[in-house]
Amino acid sequence: MINVGLSVIAYGFGDIRRGALLWLFEFMIAILFFPALKLYAAVGKHVEKYPRASQGFVILGISGLVFLEGALIGVPIWNLSQKHLALASSVTVTCEMFRLAMKIHAVAVACGPRCFGKGPPLPSFQHYVYFIFAPTLVYRDQYPRTKKTRWGVVLFHFIEVAAIIFYNSFLWERFILPYWSDYGKQSRVEAGTVVRGMFACVLPGVLSFLCGFYCVLQAWLNAFAEILRFGDRLFYEDWWTTSRFSRYYRAWNRVVYSWLRDHLYKPLAPRTGRAFSTFIVFFVSALAHEVVLALSFGFFYPVLMTEFGVLGVLMLPLTSTNGRRFPNVFNLFMWLSFFFGNGILWSLYPMEYFARKNCPPSESDSFFIPKSWSCPEIILKPNWTFQNPLDIVY
16 A cells, blocks of 8 residues: 555645634634724724723723634634544644734734824734735735746746645655654563654654745745735744754744734743843744644643753853854754654654554543653653664675
8 A cells, every 4th residue: 555645645634614704703803803903093083082991991901812812722722622623723723813913913012102192003904904915924004925826936936835745744644644653552672662652753754844935935825925016025034054053943933922022022032131032032923823722632641842842942152152152063963863853753743643543542532641651652662672784684
């Protein structure tokens, strides 16, 4: 039987109708924010004459924003927690949930003072919808625009997206699932088998990571930038040449980094200091990634949060100085960390997923407690031997 990834695609995008309905709800919340903002501004022009009332009106506006964003994030989380949605469909819904919430927040911060007659007028509905679909999370009244849409370029980028989805599914079906799909069917498994599977997932794991990076930040965003004639296309920088983790986090996803810098780091840094603000940025980003994975897989297993929010933060001071002194050495170190980090990710998450699927249910089963730690039992074979690769006869 030849596995080419089609079954993974069909399973991953299962129940696409429910996923589309959840996205439509999120989009309608984002659209509803605009008339609410216009109404708030219309009342705010009269309230600003009364200082005491204006303070309460500001609190009312913040409360309304929190309510809208809470509904935008809370309803999909509640829905997905009640009934599991297929992996790829769930990733799409949760990523869109955060994207639209970040868009609403950006517009609210930029246009909040304008509701009291300070600064330029509010944007038009057309410009607001343009921003909703534009490949940026930072609101501006004007964006650089190209002269025309090159539909051949758009088609090429969408073909890239389809090809990458197909190739990534092939990687999973051919190289990752064979190691872990039977995990939990036996009551015991040797530690050597687990370690061997982790090493086997290193290369397909990093290839999957690179495919995801190129699919989203190169092909998908450039396709929408071309459709909307969006001129600012610095979605990432050359992170693959860096020797410092701080540079990598700034360069590999400029879209999210710009939002975190403008709406989280800069407001916090003068009040809490740079170190604590940096920690908060990493924690919030890691938590958002973990929410996406938890709702998509159907369990909470903070492996990515540990790698990203703990080990990633610890690497900042280590590579800050040494990365400048020994750039080639630490660039190699970063790539090795990508390889082994992704190998661990694409091993532990499938192990937990199939342990929950294959192991018999028990009273101790929980959304937050990893089942793979107790089923199957991992045993250490006492007669391990290490063989010199040069002694192997082919």
